[in-house]
Amino acid sequence: MWLLGAYLFAQCLSLPVLIAGPSWALWPTLPDLLLWAALGCALLYHRPAGAAQQPVWQALVLLSVLAVCAFGVLFVMRDGHLASAVAFGLFQLYKLAQVLAMFWMVSRLPLRDKVLAHWGRAALAAFVLMVGSVAWTYFSPALPTALGQVLPHSLGSAAGPWGAYYLHNEPGLGAVGYNHGYVALQVTVLAALVLMLRPHRSNVWVLAAALVACFLSGSRAGLAGCLLFALLEWRHLPVRAGLLLGLLGAAGLAAAPWLDQQLGDLATRQSTLLDVGDTNNLAGRSEIWGHYLRAFMHDPYRLWVGSGFGSAINNRSNAHSTPLQVLYETGLAGLATFGLFFWVLIRRLFAAHTARSGVALGLLAGLWLTALTQETFYPNPAFGGSLPLLALALALALAPARRPAAPATQRQR
Numbered sequence: 001m002w003l004l005g006a007y008l009f010a011q012c013l014s015l016p017v018l019i020a021g022p023s024w025a026l027w028p029t030l031p032d033l034l035l036w037a038a039l040g041c042a043l044l045y046h047r048p049a050g051a052a053q054q055p056v057w058q059a060l061v062l063l064s065v066l067a068v069c070a071f072g073v074l075f076v077m078r079d080g081h082l083a084s085a086v087a088f089g090l091f092q093l094y095k096l097a098q099v100l101a102m103f104w105m106v107s108r109l110p111l112r113d114k115v116l117a118h119w120g121r122a123a124l125a126a127f128v129l130m131v132g133s134v135a136w137t138y139f140s141p142a143l144p145t146a147l148g149q150v151l152p153h154s155l156g157s158a159a160g161p162w163g164a165y166y167l168h169n170e171p172g173l174g175a176v177g178y179n180h181g182y183v184a185l186q187v188t189v190l191a192a193l194v195l196m197l198r199p200h201r202s203n204v205w206v207l208a209a210a211l212v213a214c215f216l217s218g219s220r221a222g223l224a225g226c227l228l229f230a231l232l233e234w235r236h237l238p239v240r241a242g243l244l245l246g247l248l249g250a251a252g253l254a255a256a257p258w259l260d261q262q263l264g265d266l267a268t269r270q271s272t273l274l275d276v277g278d279t280n281n282l283a284g285r286s287e288i289w290g291h292y293l294r295a296f297m298h299d300p301y302r303l304w305v306g307s308g309f310g311s312a313i314n315n316r317s318n319a320h321s322t323p324l325q326v327l328y329e330t331g332l333a334g335l336a337t338f339g340l341f342f343w344v345l346i347r348r349l350f351a352a353h354t355a356r357s358g359v360a361l362g363l364l365a366g367l368w369l370t371a372l373t374q375e376t377f378y379p380n381p382a383f384g385g386s387l388p389l390l391a392l393a394l395a396l397a398l399a400p401a402r403r404p405a406a407p408a409t410q411r412q413r
Contacts, residue, residue: 001115003038004105004392007031009122011190012129013175014385016162019152024160025091025381027152035098035388042105049107052352053398059344060103064096066337067309070330074308081314088380089310095379095387102388106395120197127190127206131213133174134183138216141169172217179382181374184214184222185367186386188229192363193393195233196356207233221370229366233359285320285373292319292328306331318380322371325378338377348398360397 016027049057071089074082109115136143148166152159164170165178176183191210195203207230214226292315296303306329312318319325327335346364349357367390370376375383 001109002118003034003041004109005115005118005122007034007038008119008193008392009126010034011176011186011389012126012133014177014186015147015151015165015175017151023087023091024162025088026094027162029385031385031388032098035102038105039101042108047108049104050399052348052400053103053107053395056341056345056348056394056398057103057107059341060100063337063341064100066330066334067093067096070306070309070334072308073306074311077302077308077311079307079311079314084313085308085310087310088313089308091381092310092379092384095384098388099379099391102391103395106392107398111396111399116197120194123190123193123197127187127194127209130174130176130187130190131209133176134172134187134213134216137169137174138171143175144169144173147175170218174213174217177385180217180219181222181370181376182383182386183217184219184226185370185376185383186389187213187217188222188226188366189363189386189389189393191226192229192359193389193396195359196393196396199355204234221373225366225370225376227366228369229362232362232365288315288317288320289324291315292324295328302328302331304331304333306334312380318375318378318382320374322375322377325375325380345394349394352398352400354397354401356397356399356401360394363393 010030014029014031016024017030017033018028020026020028071093074085074089079085133143144166152162161178165173170178170180172180173183176186187210191206194206207226210226211223211230214223217223295307295315306327307314309329311329312325315328319328323335323338326338330338342364346361349361349364367376377387378384379387
């Protein structure tokens with residue numbers, strides 16, 4: 001239990017800490033190491049998963065079994081770059097194993113108030129540090145430069161995007177990852193966990209801070225998803241939320257004359273969210289989607305069975321859409337199973353009818369908005385690191401609320 005609290009706190013530093021494994025994608029981060037340590041401890045005691053989480057656990061296992069079968073399809077299709085596709089497929093299975101491990105661990109835990117309070121403090125500290133690091137790296141390259149002195153990355157092309165993270169110092173990435181969408185995703189999920197674990201506190205500022213961090217991350221999809229999540233949460237506090245949004249807007253307008261060109265360009269980029277009909281705002285995604293659709297037209301058989309788990313690398317780019325990525329790699333069977341999993345999950349969250357499940361439903365709405373233009377729910381190298389954290393949040397949200405103990409006079413009757 002305490003290791004999972006440490007796992008939550010470690011989210012503020014999600015950069016690789018060791019050079020291990022055949023690829024940069026497998027270099028372990030501190031959260032990875034803590035997850036496996038927690039699993040080792042969890043294997044030492046026997047306790048079944050909670051009844052509330054059982055249906056989702058079974059659907060998650062079914063989804064993982066289908067992913068293993070889809071991995072075997074790689075060897076049937078035998079497309080070009082098979083070795084690369086196998087490597088990516090193995091990585092995706094590794095990330096799915098982490099998701100299974102995390103959901104299984106949290107589902108078996110007796111979530112007492114003391115444990116939840118400890119997790120709440122860890123999540124809040126991690127969130128504050130994560131938002132701070134995103135803001136810091138937007139305005140200064142000092143943090144990645146300093147981290148680059150002690151963390152592994154200098155292996156040339158073998159370091160993959162981690163080398164670019166330290167070399168180019170792209171603004172707004174924090175100490176979280178090399179992908180802007182992933183950074184915004186982590187900020188949003190961690191904000192949701194803070195809300196779940198601190199339900200009786202005023203958390204309006206948490207969502208405001210998350211919006212600022214997502215804005216500075218440069219991810220338009222991430223900002224849109226976080227905004228939808230925030231609006232769904234703030235509907236319970238319309239006056240306070242309206243005042244806060246008004247203050248944020250007024251502060252932005254007042255600061256506009258003093259913004260440097262870089263921040264002004266970022267504001268212009270993020271404002272393109274308001275013009276969803278302009279394909280120029282899709283950053284090349286329309287061409288990528290067209291390429292994937294042409295692949296189905298060229299070989300319709302792939303529409304049914306997919307091209308194999310990890311095969312997206314054959315297109316030199318991921319699909320930049322979760323449903324399209326699932327369809328391409330696992331076919332209609334995989335897409336149907338994927339839909340079944342979320343149907344079971346959403347049904348169970350509605351049935352839970354707790355404050356935590358309400359937060360989780362709002363979070364899923366925001367994340368699904370981002371999933372239309374990125375692989376939010378897919379275990380690829382760019383976004384897979386967030387899935388164990390999301391699994392923790394969902395297992396927690398599905399847990400039944402603890403009833404307050406009856407007064408002593410009632411227990412004596």
